[in-house]
Amino acid sequence: MNPSELTKVRADKWLWAARFFRTRSLAKEAIESGKVHMNGAKIKVSKELQVGDTLTIRQGHATRLEEKTVVIKALSENRGNATIAATLYDETDESVVQREFFAEQRKLLNLARPDTKPDKKQRRALNKFKQQW
Numbered sequence: 001m002n003p004s005e006l007t008k009v010r011a012d013k014w015l016w017a018a019r020f021f022r023t024r025s026l027a028k029e030a031i032e033s034g035k036v037h038m039n040g041a042k043i044k045v046s047k048e049l050q051v052g053d054t055l056t057i058r059q060g061h062a063t064r065l066e067e068k069t070v071v072i073k074a075l076s077e078n079r080g081n082a083t084i085a086a087t088l089y090d091e092t093d094e095s096v097v098q099r100e101f102f103a104e105q106r107k108l109l110n111l112a113r114p115d116t117k118p119d120k121k122q123r124r125a126l127n128k129f130k131q132q133w
Contacts (some may be wrong), residue, residue, distance in 0.1 A: 006030065006075040008048035017076040019067075019085040021035065021059055037057070051075060054092075069095035 009017075012027040015036065021027040028045050030036055036043060049055075051072055058067045068129040070089040078083070118126060 006077065008050055009075045009077055010045065011038075011043055011047045011049055013077050014047045014075060014088070015064070016087045017059070017079050017085065019079070019082060020059065029057075030057075046068050047132070049075065055089075066099055066102070068099065 011031055012024050014032070015027040016024045016121065021030060027036075030121055031043060031045050031047075032036065037056040038049070039054055040056070049072055051074065053072045055072065056067060056069050058065060060066045069092045071092065072089055076084075076087045076088055123131050
């Protein structure tokens, strides 16, 4: 079916086609676990998406969780290359600002780490210091 003829597409197929998830089964798991919301409400895998719907998608794990809010621009059941997938949706400005803010915060947290691991002598000194207290 030609993408321009589509009026509705299943949520798992669209998320896979738009390259938010590598497989449809991963998209299905994300939807079932409540990581995908449409207009603020949880959806089911078989939910039919239309142009203009707003999706909130949480990806990643606890230390690097990203939340994207996208508006569907086009529908597709087939997975294409990344440039085609990028034309299927628009990310909201608030979502972009929020993701950049959290990325900057993660970078700042990593600045407190030392550049290298302690060597054997330094580890022994640290253990000796910790035992004194």
